[in-house]
Amino acid sequence: MAARGRGAGLRWAAVGALAAVLVALPPVIGALPASDADVPAAELRAAVLASDAVGFSGYAVSAGGLSLPVTDQLTSVADLFSDRTTMRIWWRGPLDNRVDVVTAAGETGTHRDATGTWTWEYEAATATRSSLRPLDLPAPPDLLPNALGRRLLSEATDGELARIGARTVAGRDALGVRLTPAEEATSVERVDVWVDPDSGIPLQVEVFAKEAERPALDTRFLDLEVAVPPSEVTGFTPPPAAWVRQGQQADVVLEAGRRIRPVALPAQLAGLDRRQLAGVPPGIGLYGRGVTLLAVAPVPFRLANGLRATLARSPEAVTDELGTRIAAGPVSLMVVQPSGEGPYVLTGTVTPDALAAAAAELPELAAAR
Template sequence: MASRARAAAPRWAVVGVVVAVLAALPAIVGALPVTDEPVPAAELRAAVLASAGVQYSGYAESAGGLALPVTDQLDSVADLFSDRTEMRVWWRGPDDHRVDVVTPAGETGIHRDARGTWTWEYERATATRAAATPLALPAPPDLLPATLGRRLLAEAAEGELTRIGARRIAGRDALGLRASPAEPASAVRQVDVWVDRASGLPVQVVVLGETSEVPALDTRFLDLELSVPDAATTAFAPPADARLRTAEEAEIVLEAGRRLAPVRFPPTVAGLPRRTLEGAPPGIGLYGRGVTLLAVAPVPWRLADGLRRTLAQSPDAVTDGTSTRIAAGPVGLMLVDPRDAEPYLLVGTVTLDALVEAAGQLPLPGRRR
């Protein structure tokens, strides 16, 4: 019996080695060198922008490093940019896709159609309908590498782009493209986008702020299949016994913007040009381009009080007269509460100095009532 066990030991040792190699295979494949190609930065960016029609399915992971201070009404946005988000995705198009957020507690499915989104919470059997709006709050589909990469490169100037080599991501050869914002007001140092060279699809996006080597956001595919998902997979109809709700979070700022009289926003603030967004209320101002953006929005009283307290609790908060401001990585927030006007919020990927400069150039959004 002992001799038989000794004879079997080498065989089991071989099995153990094979199992270990198989377990490490994804990491080994990812570490294999990838030969770069002499694709110019502008050409690679064009391939990214042309990838909007690429259909795919896969598994993605987003890691946020932004501790955004928000009230309970907007805590889902804070979680999205400060935690790790694991997502299964089936993408047939911008208005036809499904993203399941996977957590230890269960799954939440987000189904997009032409009129808006259904969010299906499996464990709570709750379906929430949100209409498509021009100022919808960020959601997990917005953090997919393909979606985010196209958005961040859409307005990048050719002089802001450089090539950064190649690597293998999700089993695919990817070429690197870096965008470095030229605006002095920008709090973003660089955005690195890794692009599948076969399809032009962004497969990883890394955003770095000016003052930290820790990414403010790192989102990547762990698995990717370029094929057309089944329409039945992305479609959604609430079950008969589901609890139905209507999303209200996105209406908080829109409501305040509508009830204020139109504001004469200046053409530029802090060196950033004003931009327009179809459907946005006239009481909301948008400035900047690319990854350097600034929004000015009136804040309802029920949100302003809680936000003021939350900002003030930050050890890095700066309170100056009627304003409080902080930086959360490359995102700056400044709440202004004039004595004779409505409170308003400035938020964007700009420096704190740029927020102060912008606030001094803006008209008051409305008188107290």
Template sequence: MRRRRTGAARRWAAVGGGVAVLLALPSLIGALPASDAGTPAADLRRAALASTGVAFTGYAQAAGGLALPVGEQLTGVADLLSDRTTMRTWYRGVGDWRVDVVTPTGETGVHADAGGTWTWDYVAGAATRTPDTALALPTAPDLLPSELGRRLLSEAGDAELSRFGADRVAGRDALGLRVVPAEEAASVGRVDVWVDAASGLPLRVQVFGHSGGEPAVDSSFLEVELTTPPAEIVDFAVPPAATIREGQDPQLLQAATRGTRGGLALPAVLAGLERRRIEGAPATVGVYGRGATLLTVSALPGRASAGLRSALAGAPDAVVDELGVRIAAGPLGLMLADGPDGTVLLSGTVTLDALAAAATELAGGAP
């Protein structure tokens, strides 16, 4: 009897061990070394840009390391770039997706359709409609590695691209693709994108300043499945008792339009960066540069600039001179410039020297 019990115990131990191995398989597979397919950098970028048609469901986190002292109108952007953002996402295609931002106090769902987005605040019972606009402040869905990776790769030249091996991201083989911006004004030292070897979907994105160290932005899928989510999960219908609000972006654009007394004259080139053509953008808002090197210039009303000026001037490393006040938070620069017709806000992934040069040019002086 003792032998029988011992034999049975061994068999059950073997079964238990087998079950343990089966349960551990997902994590073991995720820990396996990635296979580098040797795909050239230019081909890998093309695959990433073509991945807009790849449907998926996923769970992602984005961590921002940028401490931004800003006024109340930009508080949401500051929080987004300085905190950890946890997101669940369902993506059926361009303009047909849902991203739920998960916080300790609840969830906020962003649903995209052909005309823009609905943002549903579960706790407040409020639905905010934001139409597609020429210019928009960044939101949590913009930090998804799939979206962020494609945007940062979209305008990189072949000479700025290189490969750097492979890794396992969300249990999938991901090939490393690096962008080193060529512009002299660039404050971003490099962008590292891990691209799914099978589908081209960007799975992780890290943005570094010139000083290296920890990434200013680190966005990664923790889980991802390349399956098409049901339409009913993505679609949104405003609940009958919901409070309906207007998105903030149209309000800020309207403020920029009336921000200066005589109108802000924007040149074709600023700080060595060419102005972009953006259909529907106000004449007093200009975007310069490409890819990871962008500079945005807009007029700012006195009421909106007062709080922001105080916040910027109070930052430890703020530069205050005859041009105005400017700061750098990692690779992101912010400046309030004092122009002849009012206050101008300059912001973007450019150096403080580039901000000063742009302010000088706007004031009519030599760069």
């Protein structure tokens, strides 16, 4: 065991050193001149959306600056959007890929297939099987530049897009396309996506909140090889001695969905149209499109009271007759308690003023006015 421990220590020391070198490279490489090309923004968007099945492998890093006020059940989500996450990726397609999160303490790999994901915690020898669900909580693979860039551009209109020149990312000339949301309620100033023109793969994504000089989220490739990795790398079978368990992460959201009381939510809130998503409990309302999204749900008192207390501890929190609300970068949260009725939670990439407007339009509050 001692020999194994020394070997593991040396291995992670080497990985840590490599990650440190890779993280240090982007500012140096990015300073080199990049070659631009006369490619329209709409054409770049089309290339990004068509790149889903392009195979590649590489390293990426995601850095977030959001201090999300969440409960203990969701600390992993808060860490994901507030810390630096280093990832090694093997991508054969959206339903056949592997993403290893590398830290000083060890490695956790996520292997996705057509029916779900395996999460392999190397140091704990634990394999967790999770099914794919529409309300899965965000995970490191969701912040890969290729996945995030494609998702954010997928509903953008041509009028929201503009070219912004070129820069060097992961040693490649990347063409820039800027998404400026049209919705008045949005809390996102802009999204800059830097695209490899040969493959269409987004190499870097920066999300800026309104009136912010630094991105609230910056995810980029540090190294990229465009070639289909072998299937034995992305596939996963738990080793004989592994502890195998069933994933429970999404149950936090689903349990809230099962316990909400039925409310006839309106077709529009804060100027955003309601949208339908398969598998979402009917009591949860989803509004908006693209990068401007709002979710609202009537929730149990215990959940609302805990979240309200967490929000109220922040010096930036606003409490008035509508409820308690706060903004963390482009993400806003609000707890609403109508008189004599059950509470609501509202959250999304909208401004706190938009949350207040949406809260005032909820059935029980609107009827009381």
